Amino acid sequence: MTTEVAMDQPGEGRLAHAQSDHPPIPRAKVGVVLANLGTPDNTDYWSMRRYLSEFLSDKRVVDYANWKWQPLLQLIILTKRPFSSGEAYKSIWNTEKDESPLLTITRAQTEKMTERLKALYGDDVEVDFCMRYGNPSTESVLTRMKEKGCERIVFFPLYPQYGSPTTATANDQAFRTLMKMKWQPYIRTVPAYYEHPAYTQALANSVQQAYDSLDGRPSKLVASYHGVPERYLLEGDPYHCQCQKTTRLLREKLGFSKEEVDTAFQSQFGPEKWVGPQTVNHVAELAKQGHKHIAVLSPAFSSDCVETLEEIQEEIHDSFMAAGGETFTYIPCLNDRDDHIEALTQVVNNELLGWLG
Structure with a gap:
């Protein structure tokens, strides 16, 4: 750590070169902040x-x-x-905790990540989570981290594929917070991790476990990603290409043929052209082609949310069934699965190099 302190009480001290009447300051730590989309x-x-x-x-x-x-x-x-x-x-609200599933799951991910990083680094690391929209806000969490002594922060947008409406805006909000600080912490932002082997393995594990639990094998696996306007792709956003590669890496890890796995995009709104095919239309077309049992997963989401629990399991499910489908299997997001937390931990550890350990 860069700041040397003489400890007065656990968790606080004085700068080693400061005079005796210098106010106590928190012991220097490294912070890890998991950033998700948000919730009302x-x-x-x-x-x-x-x-x-x-x-x-x-x-x-x-x-x-x-x-x-x-x-x-x-x-x-x-x-x-x-x-x-x-x-x-x-329709998806966690009534027991009176919060959205996204908030429940992100908190659970943070708790498991805290356990793993504390086991590795002890009290030298502080872990928390924030939301780009809603609460807990990015500003409140980064400010609290700084007050706890986090002189260095790894900021981790929980989006496997980089997208300007997801990863970039999360980072933007973090930097806006730093712009207000007199003494900024050093910050590292985590890059896209869609091709990290541990992430691909966790995805494959989730698919294989779902298939093993079914009476019959789906004839098609649809990887449904949140859509973006086609214009974003043409302007240089790599999201669409990274989604396509995610599907390919997953298919190769599973040993499935190209005919068994499709890529589609959901959540389109507005008049301009979006990348496709649209999931809601694609599953209906699959049913018309004779695919009576399909499975759908969402590799772009680290946590189940309204786009998966409501849009996929209701709107997209209904579109498939109305077109003649018979069995629709939704494979949950990786959420707080242990293999997912292990993958995220490996990604974080790479960003902590030179700061801890």
């Missing part, structure tokens, strides 16, 4: 409106000019969409 605080209209306004006002998500987009968003979209989005969240 509740499912009521105003909670949903606040969340959707923050999300849809992000230039990384919708990059139209404010004069064109904000009147449409504030006066039309946000008068109706909070109701429909609230209903979607109600």
Whole structure:
């Protein structure tokens, strides 16, 4: 660590070169922050409106000019969409903890990551999580980390594939927080990890375990990723290409043929052309082609959320069944599976080189 302190009490001390009356400061640590997309605080209209306004006002998500987009968003979209989005969240809400599944799962991931990193580094590491939209906010968590003595922070957006509306906006928010600090911590951002062998293995394990539990083998495995406008790809965003490679690496790890695994994209909105095929249409086409049993997984999501628990298991499921499908198997996200936490830990350990150990 860079700051030498003389310890007065556990967890605090004085700078080694400081005079005796210097105020106590926290012992220097390294922080690890897991960053996820976000969640509304509740499912009521105003909670949903606040969340959707923050999300849809992000230039990384919708990059139209404010004069064109904000009147449409504030006066039309946000008068109706909070109701429909609230209903979607109600259908998946964790009523026991009164929070969204994304929040529940991200907390569980953080707790398991804390156990693993504490076992390796003891009290030299501090682990927490934040959300890009909603709570706990990126600013509040990074500020708390700094107050705890984290002079160096590994900031880890939990998106296997890099995307400007996901990874980049999470990093943007972290840097905005640093812009307000008089004494900034050193920060490392974690790159995309879609081709990390441990991540691919965890994905393959989840598919194989799901298949082993079924009476019959699905004739098609669909890897469904969150979509982006085709324009993003043409402007240099690598997300689409990394999704395609994720599917290929998974297929090769499983030993499946090309005919057994497809890539599709969900959650399209707005008038412009998006990358495809659209999952909701693709599964219907599969049913019409005679695929009566398919399985769907979401390799772009580290945690199950409204896009998987509601969109895939309801809208996309219903599209497949209405077109003649018979059995629809959803394979959950990796969530807090031990092999997933192991993969994430390996990624973090690589970024901690030179800082700890």
